Amino acid sequence: MTVKMEASEGGMPHNTLMIYGIIVALVGTYLTYLNVVTGIAVFSFFGGIGAIAALWWGSDTIKHLCSYGLGTGVPSAGMIAFGAGAIAMIAGTKFGIFSPIVTLILAAIIGAVIGYIANNIINMNIPVMIMSLVELAIVGAMTMLGFASMCTGTFMFNGLVIGGMTLSMEPAAAAAGGAQTFMVTVLPEFAGSLIGGAALAVIFFLGAIALQHPFNACLGPNESQDRTLMLAIEVGFLSMFVVAVMSYAFLDMMSATVGIIISLIGWIYTYKQYIALSKRDAYDWLDSKPIREVGGDQ
């Protein structure tokens, strides 16, 4: 650790950040339940906001964990977070209205077991290892749950696996009086859903890239917390934009468009903020112009 590194250790304390992250992620995911209460799906975008809060907190956790020199690179932390988080998230959605809380608890347990394995069986002996992997598993699970609930408008298992209903008409046997009668049954259709269509795998990697990128991009002697976290929010909005595009397949036109507009506004704002912070931290800033077309014979 150099002196410059210590200078960047100020900012918001990690525990405060963690509490904000958990609360906003939980509340954001729960606000998508307004879809069920009101009957319209425009509240789905709150899931994305919750996911961004989780990513924002997770970037700071990765910074704490990776400053110990794991040797494996920053992206591996994002991958293990989402690998553990995916298992917790899918199992957690079975619990109806309690899904977000159960997901959080399950993720914490899985993270603790993996953290214990990494620290004590594989002998990493890093003081923050267990706590960091608990946090990262929760971040992975809450991000996936937030994006999934934004994409489909619900955080419950049935909503995530049933893509639509098809009517099946079969001629009823031995119809009385020779009249043509049919037996109509409603069959759930699974292939067009978020999990059944494996669209969850896209969310998996969208979240994993958004989690691993901010600290990987900003690390170094001049790293500062507000810039890293602003980049986390920016890539979070960028992932949210893709999720909003995916939600056209599952939600009505208006709800998906609301998601697109909010994620675009958020992304443009945070991108400008991030560039401003980068200019603040940079020694000098040369604005290279786009390559101009040279006219004539050249």
Add this chain to the structure above:
Amino acid sequence: MSALGGAAAGGEGINPTGAVVGIVILLVSIAATYALGFSIVPLIGIIIGGALIGFGVHFVPVGGAPAAMGQAPGIATGVAMLAAGAGLAGLFGGAWAYEATGDFAVAVAGGAVGGGLMMAITCLMVNATYVFAMGIPAASGKVEKDPITGDTFPEYKSQGTEGHGLPFVSFVGGVIGGFIAGLGGTLIYIELLDVYHANLPVIMQADAAAIEPLAISLAGIFAIGFFLVNAVLAAYNITGTIEGPHDPKFKRVPRAVIGCAVASAFCGFISMLIVMNIGM
């Protein structure tokens, strides 16, 4: 490699307390699965698959950032990326073989060949890039002679580096590693798929044919999750880089096998909860 420095942990031995606690977690997971009324055979398959992934990663010559600069031997990327590549290639091959034949042995072999093939192509192209684009010969810094071909290394090794390029033994290690890791990933996928095939129609009250895409997707996403967890745990064990089976770090492999088996057992138990009827 982290740019922030700090000593990498490690050491060679097994931590007895940790290993015992880990085995207790493994046994408790198996017992809990049994107590909930599931067959434990799929969970055993998942545990073996996870241990195979952890074992296979140790064969793969992972070079990381120093390898990209030609200062260390191996493939110039991290374990997470390489394992994901080999594992997913194996998984696709195995899943397709299972779909086409329905035969367990053919599917597992298909997964293994898929993973091995992906690593063989990667190693070949990496060496082509090293030799013809970067202009560096293959030389290991950890051993004097290639254990397979008997080629000597010191006269080709540049000063100040740990070796460079991809020697033949690393190439063979990469193919073996992809083979074993692809086999493990496919084993996990097939065991989970069988569990979901048998139980999802019951708890979702749906037709077995209609539930097919859901069972495949769930098993696939879980298999990716398992694969990444096990691969990163193995990566932690080798602290990011290894040259192949001849590297001294290869002696740490028992720790990773125990760790990956325990992680797979616990995560496998959680993934069985999907098909438990909770009543919500």
